[in-house]
Amino acid sequence: MAFIPLEIPPGVYRNGTDYQGANRWRDASLVRWRNGSLRPIGGWSERADVSANVTMAPRKLHTWVDNDSNSNIAIGSASELLYVSSGGTATDITPAGLVTGNGSAVLNSAYGGGYYGGNSNNSVYGVSQPTSGIFQEADTWSIDNWGENLIACLTSDGKLYEWDLNTANDAVQISSSPINCKGVFVSEERFLFAIQAGSSPRKLAWSDKEDNTTWTPSATNEAGDFELATNGEIMQMVKVRGKALIVTTTDAHLATYQGPPYVYGFERVGTSCGVASRCGVISIEAGAFWIGNDGFFVFDGSIVQHLPCDVQDYVFADINKNQITKSNAVHNSEHGEIWWFYPSSENTECDSYVAYSYREQHWTIGRMGRTCGADRGVFDRPIYADNTGVIYSHERINVAHGTNTPFAETGPISIGNGDNVMKVNQIVGDEKTLGEIKLQFKTRFYPNDVETTYPSDSTYYDLTQMPTSARFTGRQVRYRIEATNNDSFRVGTVRINGIVGGSR
DSSP states (O other): OOOEEEOOOSSBOOSSOTGGGTTSEEEEESEEEETTEEEEOOEEEEEEEOGGGOSSOOOEEEEEEOTTOOEEEEEEOSSOEEEEETTSOEEEOOOTTOOOOOSSOEEOOSTTOSOTTOOTTOOOTTTSOOSSSOEEOOOOEEEEEETTEEEEEETTTOOOEEEOSOTTSOOEEOTTOOSSOSEEEEOTTSOEEEETGGGOTTEEEEOBTTBTTOOSOOTTSOOEEEEOSOSSOEEEEEEETTEEEEEESSEEEEEEEEETTTEEEEEEEEESOOOSSTBOEEEETTEEEEEOSSSEEEEOSSOEEEOOOTTHHHHHHHBOGGGGGGOEEEEEGGGTEEEEEEOBTTOSSOOEEEEEETTTTEEEEEEOOOOEEEOSSSSSSOEEEOTTSEEEEEEETTOOOTTOOOEEEEOOEESTTTTSEEEEEEEEOOBSSTTSEEEEEEEESSTTSOOEEESBTTBOBOOOSSSEEEEEEESEEEEEEEESSSSOOOBOOEEEEEEEEOOO
16 A cells, blocks of 8 residues: 555644544644744753842843843843843842732732622631632733833832933832833833823823923823723733734723824724733734733734634633733744743643744644743844743754653544554654654544554654554554654654554
């Protein structure tokens, strides 16, 4: 019999039942598809270790180039703000009197924190605290640039700070700026925005143009404020094609500069599209993408649309909903991908990711412990941080992936119409270099039947010879590819040789 190609389209499909994912990739980690071939993501190496300077997991990482062409990093946790030089030296620039926040989302035990009418622990009113209910968000920084200076705001603290790049100074509160805010944003026109100014969940306030110390509106300046017509609370603002996109917990609005007397005009561009976290939105040339509480969304410059996702069922069953406010979006421009790091149901800290290839329009998933990051550009590689405060340089070719191994595993592949039993005796890999990968096959006679692994649960076909001898039988088969080393492998279409036969 002729060799049978096991042709699997790019990307992971993980919706519905196992058999609904037939002839697709079902599971993966640390791999991507590009131009039709499977390959590993780049490895990583330590760039700086600021674990001694932080007491909580970093939630925001920002990179920028100053006026002397130096590359800089700012990184913030719920209790610290650090400056990290391009050489990896960390300086604590935490503002004096900063109000420390929650490193993790915590159960709101105050009034309104429980579900209405709920009494999960059968306690008497006023006697004990609830054990389930609504979680307050994990506190995080929003960080931007005012020229070369750093602008920052921590959600628990609410003040707007500026740092002048002098490592002898801490960041200081901006004169006359609003308090009790939840974030900052610098517009294309050089207005500084305060998000949720004065504790109002729907209010935006902005300074005078080119002057971040003037906030009181008058006939001689362009400072102002506006209450959005929304039933949600403002979470994040990002630049989109010369305008500002405002994403709330329920909808999205567009802010357009109009000049005096109104300065900015506001327009709702999406409903039922709230973002799950304050770092969940990323803006690129193709539009803005974000993670919601049960799906993904995209703003294309005109309206917000639901982003079809081949792994939506898996991600929102896997994610720890109580800690979803830790989810963090990063752009990988080199490979045309948006990544979201999130905590899985097994953990309270970010240990997993889901990535969307907007160039090739497919999805992948995996495990990686990163809490925040920044795209390449300021530095030659993307910069990500883990929950301990170690900063890594990513996407490095032929560099190790920590203790993890890149892999991809298919869903069930039926032989014929699934009514024939196939006896396979040879495998032909399709690698760029022989021996870069190893294979394992798993067979069943029916979708919910007992699965048998070949060569065994702990061994693989090494594919160092072509063809490779094998021996397994089944009506449906799936296979797993693993890397054998740190080399940048390429895999195309695996083929098998077999004959139709009985089950014995």
